[in-house]
Amino acid sequence: MNPSLFSPEGLAGVIFLILICVTMIGAIIATCTTRLIRSVSGLAVCFVGVAGLYYFLNSPFVAMMELLIYVGAVCVTIAFAIMLAEPDEAKQARKITGLSGGLAAICGGFFAYALAYAAVNGKWMTPAVKRVNDGSLKEIGLSLLTRYSMVFELVSIVLLIAIVGALVLAQSGRDKA
Amino acid sequence: MLTLSTHLNTYLVIGAVLFGFGIFGLVRRPSLIGMLISVELVLSGASVNFMAFNHFLAPDPTVGQIITLFIMAIAAAEAAIALSIVLAVYRNYKSIETEDLVELKG
Numbered sequence: 001m002n003p004s005l006f007s008p009e010g011l012a013g014v015i016f017l018i019l020i021c022v023t024m025i026g027a028i029i030a031t032c033t034t035r036l037i038r039s040v041s042g043l044a045v046c047f048v049g050v051a052g053l054y055y056f057l058n059s060p061f062v063a064m065m066e067l068l069i070y071v072g073a074v075c076v077t078i079a080f081a082i083m084l085a086e087p088d089e090a091k092q093a094r095k096i097t098g099l100s101g102g103l104a105a106i107c108g109g110f111f112a113y114a115l116a117y118a119a120v121n122g123k124w125m126t127p128a129v130k131r132v133n134d135g136s137l138k139e140i141g142l143s144l145l146t147r148y149s150m151v152f153e154l155v156s157i158v159l160l161i162a163i164v165g166a167l168v169l170a171q172s173g174r175d176k177a
Numbered sequence: 178m179l180t181l182s183t184h185l186n187t188y189l190v191i192g193a194v195l196f197g198f199g200i201f202g203l204v205r206r207p208s209l210i211g212m213l214i215s216v217e218l219v220l221s222g223a224s225v226n227f228m229a230f231n232h233f234l235a236p237d238p239t240v241g242q243i244i245t246l247f248i249m250a251i252a253a254a255e256a257a258i259a260l261s262i263v264l265a266v267y268r269n270y271k272s273i274e275t276e277d278l279v280e281l282k283g
Contacts, residue, residue: 003179013179020181020191027195027218031202036210043214046195050221053191056182057232059242069249074217074256081260082210085267104205112197119189127236135231135238143239155250162254170261 016056023049036082044075061137188229195222209263209273213256220252 003009026049029042047070054063133139144152181187195218202215224245231241267273 005179010179013182016182017178020187023191024194027198030214030218031198031205036208036214039211039214043217046218047221050195050225053188053225054228054245057188057228058238059228059232062228062242062245065246065249069253070217070221074253077256077260078210078214081263085210085264085273100207101205104201104203107204108197108199108201110197111200112193115193115196116190119193120186124185124230124234126234129236132237133239135242139239140242143237143243148243151247155247159250159254162257166257166261169258170264172265 012056015052019049019052019056021049022046023053037079040075040078040082043078044071047071047075058135061140185229185233188225188232192222192225192229195219195225198222207274207276209266209275210260212275213259213263216259217252217256220248224248 003013005011005014023046026042026044026046030039030046031042033039033042047066051063051066051071054060054066199215199217199219199222202218203212206212206215227241227244227248231238231244235241263273266278270277272278
């Protein structure tokens with residue numbers, strides 16, 4: 001069952017391990033650095049790893065969307081916000097006490113352990129029915145425009161309201177600055 | 178070790194660890210933008226879980242992908258709104274640290 005290192009399956013396994021490492025290192029950088037701009041870079045690295053995991057899960061379209069939306073849009077937006085609202089350095093230094101870090105580690109570790117325990121020990125049953133389609137990009141498009149068309153339209157309205165709301169919120173108090 | 182990508186549990190544990198990192202950052206970060214970054218980690222942990230179940234267990238393998246796309250859209254909207262709130266807060270308080278935001282009526 002264990003493929004050799006230089007077979008295609010073995011190389012895919014090595015790439016998968018690298019992707020896991022990239023994801024985890026990105027998450028560590030995103031949460032543990034002091035400066036926010038490094039944290040955003042770590043977030044981008046983490047999302048690149050997650051996109052690779054999606055590719056291994058047989059959905060290259062979602063992987064591309066992850067790269068486009070998260071790495072290309074969300075991280076850049078957060079970087080702009082950091083540039084606009086940069087907290088001064090002296091203020092940052094006095095924060096992060098030992099107690100807060102320990103408490104945070106306990107909380108995060110508890111949640112991660114509980115979820116992983118439930119996931120590993122759960123009895124996941126494969127469904128009795130056969131797969132109705134292959135989950136390709138064509139099938140996603142058909143589902144989006146037939147069964148999920150209502151949700152699709154609602155999401156577009158949510159995005160429109162988010163754009164207008166972001167403009168209104170950012171505009172208020174502009175004269176005070 | 179090299180066949181890890183064919184097991185459901187691998188992805189579920191990765192999703193759980195991403196979620197745990199997100200909670201860790203949420204509690205630890207003193208600033209609003211840092212907390213927003215952690216929330217993005219939590220959301221991506223949830224997305225990884227959806228995609229894993231979609232690939233291994235779901236009878237209709239488009240459902241999880243579509244849910245993940247919707248999560249991305251909601252996360253983008255949430256990031257835009259949260260960042261504009263952060264900017265408005267910064268204009269009023271000249272700070273984005275959560276400890277400084279203690280006034281209720283400005």
